[in-house]
Amino acid sequence: MTERPRLAVVGAGPAGLAAALAAAERGVRVTLVDAAEQAGGQFYRQPAAALGARRPQALHHQWRTWERLRAGLDRHRAAGRILHLTDHHVWCVARDPAAGVFGVHALRGPAQEEGVVVRADAVLLATGGYERVLPFPGWTLPGVVTAGGAQAMLKGGLVLPGRTAVVAGTGPLLLPVAGGLAAAGARVAALAESAGPAALLRQAPALAAQPGKLAEGAGYAARLLRHGVRVLTRCTVVAAHGTDRLEAVTVAALDRDGSLRPGSYRRIRCDTLAVGHGMLPHTDLAETLGCSLSGTAVRVDDEQRTDVPGVWAAGEATGIGGAALALAEGHIAGRSAAARLRGTAPDPRRWAAAGRARTRLREFAAALDAVYAPPAGWAERLPDETVVCRCEEVTAGEVRGAVDPLGAGDLRTVKLLSRAGMGWCQGRMCAPAVAGLTGCPLTAGRRPLARPVPLGVLAALPDTDTGLPETGDDLAEAEVGRTAAEVGHPVADAGPPETD
Amino acid sequence: MVGAACALYAARSGLDVRVVDRGPVAGGTTGAGEGNLLVSDKEPGPELRLALLSARLWAELGDELGAAIEYEPKGGLVVASTPGVLAALRDFAAGQRTAGVTAEPVDADRLPELEPHLAPGMAGGVHYPQDAQVMPALAAARLLRASGARLHPGHTVTGVLRAADGTVYGVRTDRGDIHAPAVVNAAGTWGGDLAALAGVRLPVLPRRGFVLVTEPLPRTVRHKVYAADYVADVASDSAALRTSPVVEGTAAGPVLIGATRERVGFDRSLSLPAVRALAAGAIGLFPFLERVRALRTYAGFRPYLPDHLPAIGPDPRAPGLFHACGHEGAGIGLATGTGRLVAQALTGKTPELDPAPFRPERFDTDGGDAR
Numbered sequence: 001m002t003e004r005p006r007l008a009v010v011g012a013g014p015a016g017l018a019a020a021l022a023a024a025e026r027g028v029r030v031t032l033v034d035a036a037e038q039a040g041g042q043f044y045r046q047p048a049a050a051l052g053a054r055r056p057q058a059l060h061h062q063w064r065t066w067e068r069l070r071a072g073l074d075r076h077r078a079a080g081r082i083l084h085l086t087d088h089h090v091w092c093v094a095r096d097p098a099a100g101v102f103g104v105h106a107l108r109g110p111a112q113e114e115g116v117v118v119r120a121d122a123v124l125l126a127t128g129g130y131e132r133v134l135p136f137p138g139w140t141l142p143g144v145v146t147a148g149g150a151q152a153m154l155k156g157g158l159v160l161p162g163r164t165a166v167v168a169g170t171g172p173l174l175l176p177v178a179g180g181l182a183a184a185g186a187r188v189a190a191l192a193e194s195a196g197p198a199a200l201l202r203q204a205p206a207l208a209a210q211p212g213k214l215a216e217g218a219g220y221a222a223r224l225l226r227h228g229v230r231v232l233t234r235c236t237v238v239a240a241h242g243t244d245r246l247e248a249v250t251v252a253a254l255d256r257d258g259s260l261r262p263g264s265y266r267r268i269r270c271d272t273l274a275v276g277h278g279m280l281p282h283t284d285l286a287e288t289l290g291c292s293l294s295g296t297a298v299r300v301d302d303e304q305r306t307d308v309p310g311v312w313a314a315g316e317a318t319g320i321g322g323a324a325l326a327l328a329e330g331h332i333a334g335r336s337a338a339a340r341l342r343g344t345a346p347d348p349r350r351w352a353a354a355g356r357a358r359t360r361l362r363e364f365a366a367a368l369d370a371v372y373a374p375p376a377g378w379a380e381r382l383p384d385e386t387v388v389c390r391c392e393e394v395t396a397g398e399v400r401g402a403v404d405p406l407g408a409g410d411l412r413t414v415k416l417l418s419r420a421g422m423g424w425c426q427g428r429m430c431a432p433a434v435a436g437l438t439g440c441p442l443t444a445g446r447r448p449l450a451r452p453v454p455l456g457v458l459a460a461l462p463d464t465d466t467g468l469p470e471t472g473d474d475l476a477e478a479e480v481g482r483t484a485a486e487v488g489h490p491v492a493d494a495g496p497p498e499t500d
Numbered sequence: 501m502v503g504a505a506c507a508l509y510a511a512r513s514g515l516d517v518r519v520v521d522r523g524p525v526a527g528g529t530t531g532a533g534e535g536n537l538l539v540s541d542k543e544p545g546p547e548l549r550l551a552l553l554s555a556r557l558w559a560e561l562g563d564e565l566g567a568a569i570e571y572e573p574k575g576g577l578v579v580a581s582t583p584g585v586l587a588a589l590r591d592f593a594a595g596q597r598t599a600g601v602t603a604e605p606v607d608a609d610r611l612p613e614l615e616p617h618l619a620p621g622m623a624g625g626v627h628y629p630q631d632a633q634v635m636p637a638l639a640a641a642r643l644l645r646a647s648g649a650r651l652h653p654g655h656t657v658t659g660v661l662r663a664a665d666g667t668v669y670g671v672r673t674d675r676g677d678i679h680a681p682a683v684v685n686a687a688g689t690w691g692g693d694l695a696a697l698a699g700v701r702l703p704v705l706p707r708r709g710f711v712l713v714t715e716p717l718p719r720t721v722r723h724k725v726y727a728a729d730y731v732a733d734v735a736s737d738s739a740a741l742r743t744s745p746v747v748e749g750t751a752a753g754p755v756l757i758g759a760t761r762e763r764v765g766f767d768r769s770l771s772l773p774a775v776r777a778l779a780a781g782a783i784g785l786f787p788f789l790e791r792v793r794a795l796r797t798y799a800g801f802r803p804y805l806p807d808h809l810p811a812i813g814p815d816p817r818a819p820g821l822f823h824a825c826g827h828e829g830a831g832i833g834l835a836t837g838t839g840r841l842v843a844q845a846l847t848g849k850t851p852e853l854d855p856a857p858f859r860p861e862r863f864d865t866d867g868g869d870a871r
Contacts, residue, residue: 092770092772103772113791288769290769392752405645406525406642407524407641407644407651409654410524412531413524413525413526413527413531413637416526416531416637416638417525417526417637417641422754422796423795426795426796446798448797449795449796449797452793452795454790454791454792455714455782455789455790455792456779456791458712458779458780459779459780459790461772461773461775461776463776467776
């Protein structure tokens with residue numbers, strides 16, 4: 001093969017960027033496909049250039065790492081080794097096993113109505129994670145946002161979501177969100193974390209192996225203290241109040257058995273509640289390709305390969321672990337893909353440092369996972385009339401009714417019998433809550449369409465298994481459904497490829 | 501769905517019923533169905549007779565359970581794009597009328613009254629007021645509940661218990677034996693496997709069907725609408741993809757588009773050509789759908805037998821074994837009539853229609869029970 005192989009990397013967050021750089025440095029032509037207008041993902045989210053932020057780094061940690069990644073991306077783009085497709089929302093990756101070819105299908109344009117397909121010899125899924133939010137009375141009021149949503153607003157738009165905020169839920173995201181809100185000028189009335197300080201201490205050995213992470217955490221805590229934020233551990237939001245929008249929340253202390261301590265209820269006035277209960281991996285594209293999962297995450301081997309030939313995965317998609325782990329996994333995945341695409345076996349000793357970081361950070365992630373579990377008893381406490389599935393307006397009572405009396409015993413049947421999870425978000429938002437309410441195991445839902453696709457785009461697909469046009473082998477990206485211009489991969493001499 | 505209907509009518513005939521399923525309620529093909537209760541797509545013959553009986557029974561259940569099963573007697577509209585197809589469709593409808601179907605020819609200029617958003621330029625159509633719709637999973641769950649039968653979900657049948665004289669006396673499951681003088685095989689696409697456990701042959705094969713579901717819309721499609729070539733497709737023996745989707749609005753808002761019919765075994769992986777064909781067919785009928793978004797797609801495996809008729813009734817090769825499976829893409833629609841016939845067979849009553857065409861042993865050329 002005289003032509004250099006082509007790798008499609010889906011997602012331009014830490015994992016995708018690290019993978020794209022590692023592969024491009026080793027002679028692979030990389031097509032980096034991402035939904036955002038700029039690289040960085042959720043972790044390194046950038047303010048839109050038009051906003052003219054002068055010091056975006058004020059809201060970011062690990063700014064230097066980001067600057068290195070961005071410089072690498074710029075260099076490889078200029079050299080034609082990486083084609084960065086921004087504002088491309090991938091809805092499906094199709095594979096032709098016989099030909100060893102992949103079609104990465106995306107929507108683009110302001111309304112996401114244009115279909116395009118990217119051709120690749122291998123695919124690296126760095127699709128990240130999404131936030132888990134568990135319901136409580138009043139959680140659908142305007143003014144209640146996800147913790148990640150609040151952070152995205154801060155980092156991306158520099159818009160202060162409200163004046164007086166409460167941050168609640170569980171997980172390592174709450175500290176930086178509270179700190180960010182306070183630094184941006186909001187009054188953070190309280191941070192209510194359902195994990196207890198004792199639980200954190202029990203995980204001390206794993207945490208102690210992470211000086212960097214501890215320092216990071218200490219930095220957030222110091223920032224909170226500086227802004228006078230009340231940090232309430234083993235505490236949970238019982239309800240959000242308001243008529244047209246959020247006016248106050250009630251928080252209460254959790255006993256060790258998960259029950260609410262009588263007399264500990266306290267009402268806090270606020271106009272913003274940022275709430276989150278950890279993260280879940282985005283696995284839709286991997287599942288449709290046939291990749292096996294391990295729990296709710298994509299299963300990978302030591303090289304970050306999935307069990308489908310030609311498909312790698314890295315970052316939160318393979319298990320929630322944070323940006324540093326995503327960088328290590330992405331680097332390893334990119335090097336492995338580069339070697340395998342050339343038909344050689346990679347030498348893991350060449351990525352020993354990244355491998356060690358991966359081991360350490362996975363242990364750390366497991367420790368965090370044990371600390372930040374959703375508060376026990378939340379599902380039993382949820383009143384029947386609380387809406388659980390916002391898209392279809394299905395209440396907790398209706399979800400419970402799917403099990404008794406109707407006899408559902410798994411998430412899919414609960415969905416069929418209650419409509420919870422049948423709407424716009426296809427259960428991404430409510431599935432964890434439905435699982436908790438019904439006692440069904442949380443399984444990744446089958447979603448062959450990873451996002452809503454106009455029927456016109458589907459109808460215009462070429463009639464091939466991968467949805468790739470029969471001709472145009474040399475194109476990195478082809479429009480589907482329009483006869484307009486097709487985009488070729490920039491032709492440039494990338495120089496001699498670096499070998500592993 | 502078929503099992504639930506059998507349970508309902510058997511229980512209402514005074515029998516003590518237990519329902520065993522290896523999965524949850526509606527976990528098989530029912531949960532991947534559209535809920536089409538169609539008479540319009542059937543030519544005169546035994547299947548149409550069963551469909552007409554089933555339609556009457558569904559209407560009764562609609563009165564009884566109504567909104568809980570999302571029963572909607574919305575009617576079907578079959579359209580023809582050319583005068584040639586229209587002539588064939590009208591002939592087909594005339595034959596159906598003699599068999600008891602209400603089929604009203606609709607001229608091209610009256611089509612917009614029935615379906616304002618239909619593509620212009622159609623040659624004409626036929627309106628079938630007896631076509632209706634249910635939500636299959638809800639229907640199965642509600643019928644089971646109404647039956648009062650004891651449910652054993654998550655129990656896998658691993659054997660059919662037969663006495664020395666060959667009489668069936670129950671089933672063995674992975675969680676213990678269940679004894680009963682009669683066993684009804686309503687295992688759908690897996691009905692052939694269950695028959696094999698009893699030592700009899702029933703050649704049920706899977707046929708894959710994809711369904712596309714759109715975002716919720718205000719009611720813009722009023723009937724079950726499909727193009728006339730679908731009628732030919734149901735009896736198709738072609739292994740290649742043939743699609744002429746049924747397009748319909750639902751009580752819950754989304755438009756359903758389905759289904760493809762492909763013989764590819766039990767392969768559940770997404771087929772882009774299948775969803776492409778569904779989308780193109782639907783847009784051909786309703787151009788406004790081009791900009792409407794598909795939220796999800798799912799595949800199910802329709803069980804079919806070589807002559808495209810179900811197997812219903814007692815199996816003389818295994819006394820005590822009854823079959824109720826192999827309904828292909830019409831299992832929801834034909835469930836009620838099937839349940840009624842099985843209940844009548846179980847209680848020794850005269851069947852409401854001639855069950856001979858549905859004899860389970862009809863595929864045996866040597867008449868024996870060897871598989």
